[in-house]
Amino acid sequence: MSAEEPDFDVIVVGAGPAGAVTAYLLARQGHSVVLIERGEAPGAKNLSGGVLYGRVLDEVFPGFADTAPVERRITRHVTTFLTADSSVSIDYAGKPLAEPVNAVTVLRAKFDPWLAERAEEAGVFLMPGVRVDELLTEPGPDGVRQVVGVKAGDDELRARVVVAADGVNSYLARSIGLRPKPPEHHLAVGVKAVVHLPRQVIEDRFAVSGDEGAAHAIVGDCTLGIGGGGFLYTNAESLSLGVVLRLDDLIKKGRTAIEVFEHYTSHPVLAPYLRDGEILEYGSHLVAEGGLEMVGEVVSGGFVVVGEAAGLTINSGLTVRGMDLAIGSAVAAAKGVGEALAAGDTTATGLAAYRRHLDESFVMADLRTYGRAPAFLERDRMYGAYGELAAGIFHDVFSLDGTPRKHLAAVARGALKRSRVSVRDLISDGWAGVRAL
Amino acid sequence: MGGGAGPVRTTTVPERLAANRFVLDEEESHIEIDQELARSTGTAERIIAVCPAGVYSMQDGRVVADYAACLECGTCLAVAAPGALTWHYPRGGFGVSFREG
Ligand SMILES: Cc1cc2nc3c(=O)[nH]c(=O)nc-3n(C[C@H](O)[C@H](O)[C@H](O)COP(=O)(O)OP(=O)(O)OC[C@H]3O[C@@H](n4cnc5c(N)ncnc54)[C@H](O)[C@@H]3O)c2cc1C
Ligand code: SF4
Numbered sequence: 196m197s198a199e200e201p202d203f204d205v206i207v208v209g210a211g212p213a214g215a216v217t218a219y220l221l222a223r224q225g226h227s228v229v230l231i232e233r234g235e236a237p238g239a240k241n242l243s244g245g246v247l248y249g250r251v252l253d254e255v256f257p258g259f260a261d262t263a264p265v266e267r268r269i270t271r272h273v274t275t276f277l278t279a280d281s282s283v284s285i286d287y288a289g290k291p292l293a294e295p296v297n298a299v300t301v302l303r304a305k306f307d308p309w310l311a312e313r314a315e316e317a318g319v320f321l322m323p324g325v326r327v328d329e330l331l332t333e334p335g336p337d338g339v340r341q342v343v344g345v346k347a348g349d350d351e352l353r354a355r356v357v358v359a360a361d362g363v364n365s366y367l368a369r370s371i372g373l374r375p376k377p378p379e380h381h382l383a384v385g386v387k388a389v390v391h392l393p394r395q396v397i398e399d400r401f402a403v404s405g406d407e408g409a410a411h412a413i414v415g416d417c418t419l420g421i422g423g424g425g426f427l428y429t430n431a432e433s434l435s436l437g438v439v440l441r442l443d444d445l446i447k448k449g450r451t452a453i454e455v456f457e458h459y460t461s462h463p464v465l466a467p468y469l470r471d472g473e474i475l476e477y478g479s480h481l482v483a484e485g486g487l488e489m490v491g492e493v494v495s496g497g498f499v500v501v502g503e504a505a506g507l508t509i510n511s512g513l514t515v516r517g518m519d520l521a522i523g524s525a526v527a528a529a530k531g532v533g534e535a536l537a538a539g540d541t542t543a544t545g546l547a548a549y550r551r552h553l554d555e556s557f558v559m560a561d562l563r564t565y566g567r568a569p570a571f572l573e574r575d576r577m578y579g580a581y582g583e584l585a586a587g588i589f590h591d592v593f594s595l596d597g598t599p600r601k602h603l604a605a606v607a608r609g610a611l612k613r614s615r616v617s618v619r620d621l622i623s624d625g626w627a628g629v630r631a632l
Numbered sequence: 633m634g635g636g637a638g639p640v641r642t643t644t645v646p647e648r649l650a651a652n653r654f655v656l657d658e659e660e661s662h663i664e665i666d667q668e669l670a671r672s673t674g675t676a677e678r679i680i681a682v683c684p685a686g687v688y689s690m691q692d693g694r695v696v697a698d699y700a701a702c703l704e705c706g707t708c709l710a711v712a713a714p715g716a717l718t719w720h721y722p723r724g725g726f727g728v729s730f731r732e733g
Binding site: 242451477 | 643647648651652655678680681682683686703705706709710711721722723724725728729730731732733
């Protein structure tokens with residue numbers, strides 16, 4: 196223990212889903228917890244595509260979808276391969292997706308404050324508008340330097356454990372050398388607009404009704420062939436519209452993020468959905484793309500790292516998952532930190548309990564399942580040639596130009612011959628894809 | 633607005649940013665550029681290319697940063713060569729303040 200008495204049992208830095216849920220659960224165990232957030236309110240700095248896979252949150256807050264500010268329950272998943280002038284979509288609609296709630300859309304500036312309020316209700320002391328500048332460290336009981344608190348401006352706060360829930364950039368974990376700066380191919384920039392449309396217009400255009408919603412994932416020409424993809428999700432009275440672009444590929448292809456975003460949002464295939472929409476907000480945010488490879492160290496003396504600060508995201512190519520993994524890591528951290536506090540050992544050895552709970556949770560299980568996805572998605576063909584191939588097949592099926600009709604297999608072979616994809620590529624990508632996704 | 637095109641096609645970055653709420657820190661910029669290093673390491677071109685808010689531009693051979701427009705994604709720092717760019721979050725409560733997210 197440090198020379199000075201700590202001000203709190205736990206300091207949590209960052210009021211995103213990882214931080215708010217960790218703080219909530221530790222306060223419920225009876226610990227004194229402060230939750231520090233640099234935004235003027237929780238959520239003010241946060242942005243995501245917005246599809247929250249709700250199962251784990253429902254375990255923390257049963258029935259949350261009925262009381263939290265969620266936008267729509269996703270009952271329709273549409274996957275679209277785009278070329279410059281055509282598109283091929285797979286539309287999966289089903290009531291089973293909605294019940295029990297599988298996925299809902301959220302807008303973070305509205306949703307994160309709700310989570311933080313639940314934490315406050317449980318006794319967490321929320322400090323918004325405060326940026327943590329550094330970690331305080333001192334030699335611990337085991338002689339190893341240990342985190343004992345945080346510094347914000349001239350103020351110092353001390354605690355037995357500091358939880359870094361500070362998101363993808365995680366300057367805190369980097370500042371003590373626990374985690375390295377991620378390489379560019381493990382990061383993508385998300386560029387997003389929220390576009391207002393009347394409720395009824397959204398329901399008509401996306402073929403949903405009531406509180407149902409649609410999630411469109413778009414790959415191919417929307418990113419000008421850059422690794423990543425586009426999304427178009429329905430909120431109650433707005434659309435979340437954006438692209439996610441892998442940084443190494445954006446730079447390699449010599450494009451600007453702005454030009455790709457504008458190319459995407461003015462794509463003729465999207466126009467019928469967006470017509471007459473009014474932009475309410477424009478934002479950007481990084482997203483971790485390294486998958487399992489990016490997880491690395493999450494514990495040191497007096498210190499644990501949760502959520503995207505720990506690299507916990509899964510990009511399957513068509514969906515980005517980060518919020519549910521953030522919440523899953525929060526559950527594991529609350530268990531592990533709780534055990535360490537109860538045992539009076541908050542050194543790296545005591546806090547290793549967090550890592551064990553994390554390893555046993557669905558978070559790491561899913562990251563292992565998708566372990567090969569990042570490398571698979573770095574294959575260039577994913578973002579251009581396959582859209583052309585799919586469009587070529589459907590063009591041949593549906594354009595009745597007077598030539599005799601062929602069976603689909605023959606059509607596909609013809610389209611494959613014309614496309615830039617070789618049979619060898621197709622087999623290699625198909626096999627790698629099945630194993631990765 | 634109307635017609636088939638939709639307004640999204642026609643917006644510029646400043647128009648899109650104008651919809652946002654910003655709490656401008658009049659006293660300090662959170663971005664500093666080492667002109668020499670930015671030029672010699674290629675950081676200048678990279679940060680201009682990746683920034684979704686158009687914060688960086690070349691003016692009279694120097695990279696300038698319009699820090700008030702920053703969306704705080706951290707992308708510029710992620711692609712900058714060590715030392716070429718000093719970028720940190722704005723002071724608590726300042727900067728972009730999303731109302732949607
Ligand atoms: C474009 C895009 C689309 C996405 N789509 C989805 C999706 O559809 N579904 C999904 O599940 N995930 C999605 N994600 C990922 C998801 O948004 C993140 O994984 C998730 O928000 C991580 O939660 P977190 O609590 O770990 O971090 P964050 O939500 O980033 O929270 C970190 C918090 O820490 C605060 N903070 C940081 N530094 C400090 C400091 N020094 N002092 C005080 N406070 C600080 C920040 O202000 C912030 O509130 C997407 C991400 C992007 C960028
Ligand atoms: S943080 Fe993002 S928005 Fe701000 S200057 Fe850097 S790249 Fe541009």
